[in-house]
Amino acid sequence: MTQFRYIDSHVNLHAPQFAEDQAEVIDRARAAGVDLMVNICDRVSNFDAVYKFAEDHADxxxxxxxxxxxxRENPDLTTADLLALAERPKxxxxxxxxxxxxxxxxxxxVQAQVFKAHIDAARQSGLPLVVHTREADDWMAQILSEAHQAGPFKLLLHCYTSGAELAKTCAEMGAWFSVSGIATFKAAEDVRAVIRDMPADRIIIETDCPYLAPIPMRGRRNxxxxxxxxxxxxxxxxGWxxxxVRARTHEAFFKLFDRIAI
Incomplete structure (x- = not known):
């Protein structure tokens, strides 16, 4: 495997917070050793702006x-809509x-309805499902469990801060988990406790920038x-x-995002 120094599995380079200095942000990332980034789509209507970064940059x-x-922007979003855009090579x-x-x-x-369309798209495409969950553990567990019974799909719980029980349920489905700067926050011992129990071969790393800057950068744009x-x-x-950390999280990253050729 190609040796990567750092991988950021979840960035939002198209966010308005980066509008004035996108190129400089990317340059600083590379200078810091970040060899690969995944720019995350926040809404389908914004896909072209998200994808342009992938078109313009090999990393x-x-x-x-x-x-x-x-x-709420597109409550009738369909699996077919997502699959059509997912055909783009990057x-x-x-x-x-x-x-x-x-x-x-x-x-x-509406959240649940749109989420289920994404699950179907992940199952049909074979691409991993990047999941955001907050204060919705019961609904999330039920939706994912029912969907998994209907047919397996790859699953990533990004920036995981929910409860230990949901983490256990998802781990049993084979889920991956990503760790963010929240793990560095002084008040986040509950998050660290869950991280200690995550499957060692299914942990990856992210910033979720421009949000959640880690200590010692907390309070700044991430x-x-x-x-x-x-x-x-x-x-x-x-205790790694x-x-x-690099060996474990990078191997996990490429097993999850297996469309990335290295």
Whole structure:
């Protein structure tokens, strides 16, 4: 396997927070050793802007999907809509999709309906499902369990901060988990406790930039260049050296995002 220094599995380079200095942000990431990034689609209507980064940069890939906050924008989104866009050669995942009952920016039933379309697209395409879940553990467990019984699909719980029980349920389905800067927050011991029990061969790393900057950058706009801090924290939590963190999380990343040719 090609040796990668750092991989950021979840960036939002098209976000308005980067509008003034996108090129500089990418340059800083590379200078910090970030050799690969996945730019995550927040809504299907924004897909062209998301995908352009993948078209323009050999080290950036993309997903297609609609975040639960935005599901009200197209409640009739179909699996076919997602599959058509997923045919683009540098699309490597379906999502970010899921359920968010903290803000309820979209009606819960609409979130669930749109989420199920994404699950079907992941199953049919073979691409991993990138899932956002917040304060929706019961609904999420039920939807994923029923869907998994209907046929397997690859599953990633991104930036996981939900409960241990949902984590266990998803791990039994073969899910991957990604760790973000939240793991560094002083008040996030409950998150670290779940990270200690995650399957060692199914953990990957992200920034979720421009959000969730890790300590010691907390309070600033997050960037992919800050992802080494998450690597270091994961090593501390799991008792792994940096070389072990790289070996384990990079192998897990490429097993999950297996459309990426290396």
């Amino acid at each position: 950036i890939w993309a997903t297609v999907g609609t975040h639960p906050h935005e599901s 699309v490597v995942g379906i999502g970010e999709c899921g359920l968010d009952f903290h803000y309820d920016y979209s009606p819960r039933e 960037e992919p260049a800050f992802v080494p801090h998450v690597y270091d924290k994961l090593g501390e939590i799991r 050296t940096l070389d072990e």
